[in-house]
Amino acid sequence: MDAMLKITDLHASVGEKEILKGINLEIRPGEVHAIMGPNGSGKSTLSAVLAGKETFTVTSGEILFEGRDLLAMSPEERSWAGVFLGFQYPVEIPGVSNVNFIKAAVAEHRAQRGLPALSAAEFLKQMREKMAYVEMDSSFSSRGVNVGFSGGEKKRNEIFQMAMLDPKLAILDETDSGLDVDALRIVATGVNRMKRPDNAAIVITHYQRLLDYIIPDVIHVLYKGRIIMTAGKELALEIEKKGYDWIINDKA
């Protein structure tokens, strides 16, 4: 099957500083890839580049999403095309309510697909259903986007938004960090419910425990801007026990 996402020799920098130093990655529909790696290795940078953050300059390389040149697209076009980024640090937007925010996003997605706008009742129904996925209380709808949400609530809100937008490729950047055991299960269940043969996910994590719930097809280790190892799901356990040194030393 053709790759859904194909990253070839991707280099990206901030100012003079090169952060991604030649990433190659191929993801096919139905696959779940985990990305692990020490702090500061470039995991969030890679996800930000995939989502179109302009802070990072792509100096060379190519990203194809369903055969289209992703780097030529604006962040909103990538979203319409089916790319979703669950932020490591979700942004607070005071003054914009959660419900208006997701309503605007859903309306735009539908308009882009040539679908008629949802009726108020249908929208609320979907919203209630998807909030239930992540056991989010309806009182969150009227609050400012992520404003005053606890760490765990913010992560649930990311998964809720993902459920509403139904992306083809979900990039979840440390969606598990800051979650208690119950929240972890809730978030993971939310993600699993959305899994289909025609969509895919990149799951960035530091912990093996998330991968007990969301079972990856492969695990990549990112270090200093490069993928230095790719292996099966057993690798997570090994990293949990032994850390990264043995992989890094092996490569050096």
Add this chain to the structure above:
Amino acid sequence: MTKPDFIYAPSLKKEFRCKVPLPDTRQLFVVNGTVQGGGAPLDIRIGEGERMERMLQIIDVRDSGRSNELSYCENFNFGKGALGRIVKCSHTFSLDSFRTKEKVTISLGEDSDVEFIVMQNEHNGAEHDTSYEIKLESGARLNMVFLSLHGGVVRNNVKVSLCGPHADCNLSGLYLTDGEQLMDYSVDLVHEVPECRSAQMFKGVLDDRGVAHFNGLIKVVPDAQKTEAFQANHNLLLSDSSRAYSKPQLEIYADDVKCSHGATVGRLNEDELFYMRTRGIPVREARLLQQMAFANEVLEKISSRELRERMASLTEKRLRGEFAHCRNCSRNCC
């Protein structure tokens, strides 16, 4: 001294539809009070204990064919324990250049409760200079909201005197500029007696080469102990050539007071913008959501839901760069 046209829209509170057409001749409608016609100032008195059940809308209109220089006065007098609701709209109906000088006095008797909304929506040729003299007796409550949506040069000079204990004054303002527009707010608020409270919240959204000034003085005289006075002025710059000048001043001569002020000039938050775009909200819409979120802090001070929504929709249209007029009002002016 010539006067502009005034309309009283009796159904405003319900549906904001003016049933009274704009009169050819100057016509004044009064609620629970008296109006002196002729060349005298518009004089609205709400008597002791009278309660305005409906909002009084006053539309000051400048049309072509009139003298380009115009001065007029409007006096509002609320008796002891009165309840007042006023919306005052200023408009120009032609692109001619106008100069308007206006003097407004608002006097709140003991324990009166007044909401006063000022909406200014004029053409770029209009220069509108208003001075407000506002006085609050003991226990009076004022909630005043200024919305300067459009206009060539808009100057609002607001003098407030809190002269009876337990008076409570809320002033809020939203000013929007683009092109070469200039908006200049100057607030001079004096706590003359102890135990009063004042709060100010002025916000500006400035685009193109728009310029805004905010000068806000809070003065607390030596005897005015237990004063609470707050002031905030926040400006959002949408372009590189827009300018906001903010000059808050506190003059406090009493020692047992709670006073604070803060001023900021900033830009749209890039992280918020990126976050919204990753959800598929186009950059233009995302910016608008941010601007409306910023403006809402002022709009939400309007207590009537219908009026608040009407003003929010005007603000949104204005920020979209569309011609902002409300449907359903007489002559589509507001």
